[in-house]
Amino acid sequence: xxxxxxxxxxxxxxxxAETGINFTSSTRFxxxxxxxxxxxLFGQSPTRRIIPQTSLLQENADSQKIAFLLRKQWTxxxxxxxxxxSYDNLKEYSRLLSAFVATEKQKGxxxxxxxxxxxxxxxxxxxGLKGTDQxxxxxxxxxxxxxxLPFENAEDKVVWSGWFCxxxxxxxxxxxxxxFTCLSLFLANGAESYTAIxxxxxxxxxxxxxxxxxxxxxxxxxxxxxxxxxxxxSHIAATxxxxxxxxxxxxxxxxxxxxxxxxxxxxDTVQKTPGEVTQEEVNxxxxxxxxxxxxxxxxxxxxTRLVKVSTSIASAHCDGNIKILxxxxxxxxxxxxxxxxxxxxx
Amino acid sequence: MSLVKPFDxxxxxxxxxxxxxxxxxxxxQQLAEAILKEKKIFKINIHVATSLPLPAERDHIRPRxxxxxxxxxMQSKHSLxxxxxxxxxxxxxxxxxxxxxxxxxxxxxxxxxxxxNAVRKLGNLYCSPVLFxxxxxxxxxxxxxxxxLRMLQICAGHVPGVSALFFSSLMKSSIDE
Numbered sequence: 344x345x346x347x348x349x350x351x352x353x354x355x356x357x358x359x360a361e362t363g364i365n366f367t368s369s370t371r372f373x374x375x376x377x378x379x380x381x382x383x384l385f386g387q388s389p390t391r392r393i394i395p396q397t398s399l400l401q402e403n404a405d406s407q408k409i410a411f412l413l414r415k416q417w418t419x420x421x422x423x424x425x426x427x428x429s430y431d432n433l434k435e436y437s438r439l440l441s442a443f444v445a446t447e448k449q450k451g452x453x454x455x456x457x458x459x460x461x462x463x464x465x466x467x468x469x470x471g472l473k474g475t476d477q478x479x480x481x482x483x484x485x486x487x488x489x490x491x492l493p494f495e496n497a498e499d500k501v502v503w504s505g506w507f508c509x510x511x512x513x514x515x516x517x518x519x520x521x522x523f524t525c526l527s528l529f530l531a532n533g534a535e536s537y538t539a540i541x542x543x544x545x546x547x548x549x550x551x552x553x554x555x556x557x558x559x560x561x562x563x564x565x566x567x568x569x570x571x572x573x574x575x576x577s578h579i580a581a582t583x584x585x586x587x588x589x590x591x592x593x594x595x596x597x598x599x600x601x602x603x604x605x606x607x608x609x610x611d612t613v614q615k616t617p618g619e620v621t622q623e624e625v626n627x628x629x630x631x632x633x634x635x636x637x638x639x640x641x642x643x644x645x646x647t648r649l650v651k652v653s654t655s656i657a658s659a660h661c662d663g664n665i666k667i668l669x670x671x672x673x674x675x676x677x678x679x680x681x682x683x684x685x686x687x688x689x
Numbered sequence: 690m691s692l693v694k695p696f697d698x699x700x701x702x703x704x705x706x707x708x709x710x711x712x713x714x715x716x717x718q719q720l721a722e723a724i725l726k727e728k729k730i731f732k733i734n735i736h737v738a739t740s741l742p743l744p745a746e747r748d749h750i751r752p753r754x755x756x757x758x759x760x761x762x763m764q765s766k767h768s769l770x771x772x773x774x775x776x777x778x779x780x781x782x783x784x785x786x787x788x789x790x791x792x793x794x795x796x797x798x799x800x801x802x803x804x805x806n807a808v809r810k811l812g813n814l815y816c817s818p819v820l821f822x823x824x825x826x827x828x829x830x831x832x833x834x835x836x837x838l839r840m841l842q843i844c845a846g847h848v849p850g851v852s853a854l855f856f857s858s859l860m861k862s863s864i865d866e
Contacts, residue, residue: 390806557799558799559798559799559800559801559802560764560800560801560802561801561802561803561804564802622804622806643767645765645766645767645770645802646712646765646766646767646768647765648764648800648802649802661799
């Protein structure tokens with residue numbers, strides 16, 4: 344059967360089985376017009392991931408702002424590329440977004456004209472959150488309520504924050520046309536209503552789409568393995584895995600906590616090349632933990648669903664919530680999340 | 690513990706036997722009922738097991754197994770491990786088209802604990818077709834039952850001119866051409 348060659352089909356992997364029957368085990372497509380997928384066929388996850396060894400936080404990172412990101416629960420969203428977003432107009436965007444938030448909040452309330460609800464929105468750039476030089480600069484959006492006190496130097500209280508970033512999103516950046524800005528990962532902390540309002544403003548103004556980033560048990564297992572292997576000097580916490588067992592009438596949750604030294608020792612015996620993690624190593628690590636649990640409790644954890652992973656570095660929940668605890672590994676965590684966000688968009 | 694062999698018993702007239710192996714009993718029940726509801730011209734025996742090898746005590750009353758279907762649930766890694774362990778307890782002659790892998794649970798990607806690579810590798814390694822289905826949905830369940838029934842008919846030799854060895858053509862994708 345002749346296939347047309349216009350799209351640029353390039354079979355990269357072909358394997359012949361020993362029996363002599365010709366099977367194809369993996370074929371990669373390259374759709375030249377749109378984007379090149381690193382993991383193409385449906386549901387495939389990468390076989391290996393690189394862990395950045397050194398702290399890639401760039402020198403001009405504001406340490407106070409970085410500290411603001413840590414130890415907070417962030418809800419994850421993936422964002423499609425934004426059209427005609429310009430870094431020069433941030434003040435203008437702040438003003439428009441303030442007005443939008445104020446009107447949305449006042450909907451349905453009978454308020455006198457000219458009354459200022461005391462909401463101030465600021466958009467600012469967040470320097471230093473970059474994986475490679477082609478990454479776009481991160482944007483921080485904050486909603487602060489103006490203090491009601493009459494003092495001159497009374498501080499505004501931040502009620503909601505959200506930030507856009509994209510760490511090492513190279514494969515998406517290459518394929519996107521000129522006027523688009525790729526800031527694929529959005530993290531929000533604060534009231535859900537504000538998130539919805541800010542999200543709808545961005546969607547309307549820049550023609551992008553926000554969707555909740557859920558993390559599958561496979562990716563949570565990757566996170567457990569990768570984060571256990573990272574070296575942490577202070578605030579070492581136990582590695583905890585939470586599993587959900589589908590039961591009637593109410594589902595059962597099993598929490599499995601492992602001493603951090605033991606978990607790291609196990610991971611060190613499993614990992615072969617430092618700086619690189621393969622799917623087999625992750626499977627082996629998780630299988631060891633499952634068989635240990637089975638030996639003691641006779642419960643097959645492999646038949647349950649992994650819903651939450653907490654390590655000393657960060658903790659992640661399958662609904663798309665994350666909390667990062669160490670600034671040294673911030674870029675590594677964000678790089679993994681950006682990869683998940685981009686694969687969800689694609 | 691007996692090894693399941695494809696050709697060690699005589700076939701019974703106008704009947705065929707299918708064996709479903711998997712950890713999820715309720716899914717096996719659902720599939721078995723769907724197969725029984727289909728219109729067919731021969732008698733069917735559906736055997737259900739959690740894992741191989743089958744107990745040796747009832748071996749003499751068991752009919753000849755024509756098709757073995759391994760059911761893997763993508764949301765449970767345990768089912769994959771169970772199937773991998775069972776595969777070593779089978780006679781090699783079964784892999785000439787009388788084995789099929791049935792994968793359920795792919796519809797909810799967010800709940801998948803098994804990676805697709807593992808399943809594809811399994812199909813390639815054992816030279817057997819891999820079918821994907823969602824047994825919760827009525828239409829897909831009926832369609833899967835019909836497919837399995839047709840495969841069973843061919844494996845039992847009821848279709849003249851077509852043998853189970855032809856199933857290897859199901860595994861070649863059209864990308865190869």
